[in-house]
Structure formats: structure tokens, C-alpha cells
Amino acid sequence: MFKKFSKKKEESVPNDQLIKVTKAISNPPESIHLKKEDPLTTEQKQMYLDVLHHFQDESLTFPAREKPDESNTTADSKKPLSEFEKAWLTRECILRYLRATKWVLQDCIARISLSIAWRREFGISHEGEENGDKLTSDSVAVENESGKQVILGFENDARPILYLKPGRQNTKTSRRQVQHLVFMLERVIDFMPPGQDSLALLIDFKEYPDVPKVAGNSKIPPIGVGKEVLHILQTHYPERLGKALLTNIPWLAWTFLKLIHPFIDPLTREKLVFDEPFTKYVPKDQLDSLYGGRLDFTYKHDIYWPSMNEIAKAKREHYLQRFQRFGGKVGLSEVDLRGNGDELLYPVE
DSSP, rough: OOOOOOOOOOOOOOOGGOOOSSSSOOOOTTTOOOOOOOOHHHHHHHHHHHHHHHHTTTOOBBBBBSSOOOTOOTOOBBBOOOOOHHSOHHHHEEEEEETTTTTHHHHHHHHHHHHHHHHHHHHHOSSSSTTTTTOHHHHHHGGGTTTEEEEEOOOSSSSSEEOOOOGGOBBBBBBHHHHHHHHHHHHHHHHTTOOOOOEEEEOOOOOOSSSSTTBOOOOOHHHHHHHHHHHHHHHHSOOEEEEEEEEEEOHHHHHHHHHHGGGGGGHHHHTTTEEEOOGGTSOOGSSSSGOOOOOOOOOOOHHHHHHHHHHHHHHHHHHHHHHHHHTTTTTHHHHHHHHSSOOOOOOOO
């Protein structure tokens, strides 16, 4: 069960050492070094190849919804993988699903197939709104007007950081809030540097008096919403969470965490850190000054939101251009697609 720790006070940085920022940071500093990938065993490599060869079959088709309606065959007609879905189905994607399903071959294949259908249904199967995604920046922009979710900086292992601030909640509980979270997850993935395929969450439950109170809004989501979000994260974003740092946790949030505890995967629980100094996990020049860092950041929606989306779009364009350049195949590596090398580090077998 979750344990509550006494919080250590963050040491503030002198004003003359602060770095003024208004936009997302595109890339990690050169001082941050990625951890090397653990080599696959012979058995694991063969299992990876089995999954790869399965999804390389051009005759495979997939439904348009996570839970197809058997009575409506037209709406749920199956289609083969699109170019964008092949770009999503990378070497690292397959390995993430294999690890999440504990290297059970058929479970991995079934989970990936389910995620393909879910991504189609949710409207994020086209690698960005410029390519046809139904979930767009405009459709969720109102949710971020208070700055309740922000991509800013990179932690010690070059994971891009997504700040979640429930105390800046500005809307009523709705489906759009879930869409907003998924949109931001997709964007923080865009910010991942070559060789990193997980993200860091910094969750601050502090109350912010400058955010207008909205009747019907909730700082702590209802259990039903919490379970849906957990289902999405664990089923369709496996192995994406590298670290989750939580601070300023009120008793109500502790109660919520305890209620959803049975639904949280044991491996995910190991990645949760409660009320420890963020500077232990994030370089100061990559951390908001509110948490002991040097980034003097104030969220201004008309500046931050369009610039974040422009940076993410440029990174997606780079990724897709390299995907096409290297043959548009299932199983290309995210290291190669996010990188700049002229030769593939991980050729498709």
C-alpha cells in the first residue's frame, strides 16, 4: 500500500541564477546521458522476431474500435495497417508490449492489435492532426488554458517531463478531460530524444487560488474516470512511464490513490515516488523553480500552447520523413527515426 512520507522543503534558487522560459524545451542538454539498452537474450530476440513477422503480414486487418459491435459490421469493418500505424509499430513498440505481457507471445500480439483498434477509435492513429488525427490541439485547448498540464524539461535519464497540476483544474469532469490527457501523452512522446522511450510525470496536488472555481469540477477525478485513465495507460501505453514524482498530496488524494491501488500494475507502483525533492531526479536547469529548479516559468496559454504544438509537429515530421526514407516498414527503430544518422543502427530483419 502507498506510504506517506514527510516532505523535505525544496531549497530555492537565487533570482540571479534563474532562467526565464515561456516555451517547452525541445531537447535535453548534452550533459544528460541515456542509459544503454539491456541486450536481449536469444529467447527474447526470437520472440521479438515472431511478433515482428506477424505484423509484417500485409494481409492482416484490424477493427476500428476497441470493442467492436458485432451487429454493425459496416462501422467496424476491418482494415490493414496504414502507413502511420506502421510508423507507430516500431522495434521499441513491440519490445514494450512484450515486456508488459511478460514475454507471452500471443498476449503481446493480442495487446498490440487491441491498441491499434483503440487508437483508431480514439482518433490518434495518424501520427498527428496534420495527417488526419481527429484528436486535435484545438479540440482540447480549453482544457489547458490554466496550465494544468505542461511539457517542460528532461529528468536525469533524458525522459521528457509532463507536469500534471490537478489544483489548476479549470473544467468540469468530462470526456474531454480524458482526451486532453491522451493528447498530452502523445505530445510528450513526440519530445522523446533518440534512445529514450519513456516519460516522467511530475504531479503536484497544490491548490492554486488564481484558478477560478468551476461548479462541478473536481481536483480528484471520479473513480470511474480514474479507472478509465489507468486502463488507457496500462493497456495502450505500456512501459511508457519511467518515473512519477508526486508532491503536495492532500488526504483526499491519498484516499483516491488507495481506492485505485488495486487497479495499478505492480511494476507501475515501483515507479511512483512520494514527496521527495524533485531535484533528486531532475537537473536544476531542467526543473521549474517552484520545485527547487532554475526555470522561471509562468504559463501563458497564448505563447506556450502554439509553440509546444509547433515543436511537436516538427519532431513528428522529422520522424515520418525518416520512416519513409528507410522503407516505411514495420519494425524500424525509434532510435533511427528520431535520430539523424545516414545508416540504420537497427536494420529491420
